[in-house]
Amino acid sequence: MTATLARAPHRVGPLAERLNGILANRGIDPDTAAAEPSAEPVTALELADARIPARYRRALADHPRITVWADQIAHTGRPGPSGPGIAEGPSLLIAGPTGTGKTHQAYGAVRALLSRGVRLRWEATTTADLYARLRPRAGHDAERDLQSLARSPLLLLDDLGAAKTSEWTEELTYRLINHRYEHLLPTLITTNLPTAELRTTLGDRVASRLAEMTERVVLTGPDRRRHQPT
Ligand SMILES: Nc1ncnc2c1ncn2[C@@H]1O[C@H](COP(=O)(O)OP(=O)(O)O)[C@@H](O)[C@H]1O
Ligand SMILES: [Mg+2]
Structure with missing residues (x-):
């Protein structure tokens, strides 16, 4: 619908x-x-497309595990007057080397939910942009911004672990992930980090929560930016 x-x-x-x-x-x-x-x-899909970066505006989540996730989330959605709304559900961790299509699959998953008629408020950010945007500065309520992302019914957190880390980024990531963990809020996370490095880069508190709250999809293959299909 x-x-x-x-x-x-x-x-x-x-x-x-x-x-x-x-x-x-x-x-x-x-x-x-x-x-x-x-x-x-x-349509809701058109409105979403207008917010999606141009490169991923027509992205299709063709990975079978991501399609299954979108179906699952769509089915558990709370019924509403104009279609199901997004509710609690599992999160996805899309891992793999640079250029394997992680961001493409993640935006494809957002589009898949919208095309299934799920009404959802969603937010998307890379972690590098997140840290830049939440850095304390005059006239900006960073706490409110963080709460709004933490509570968003669907959040796409792109390139987790790729930005330079510090105690401050670790605490912020922890607060964001912990809120979503506690409230079972569906979160799409992409990362270049192999599982073994998640803990050292993000800290044990974040890695432990991710292990429980996410289903893991590992993308492989060449860097699509450098290898054009023949
Ligand atoms: N399944 C796909 N079909 C067509 N193009 C794709 C697909 N997956 C990725 N791409 C393209 O390949 C490039 C790299 O994909 P991207 O998702 O940005 O990689 P990553 O986030 O893993 O670094 C982009 O230009 C993207 O549009
Ligand atoms: Mg990416």
């Missing part, structure tokens, strides 16, 4: 910007779209 959104003639705010971007991609002038009788309704 697809979620639809009513269009308002005067749109402001981030959601409106995304809507306007979608309309512009369809070649529709956002200012006249409300009066456009032939315009198709905007």
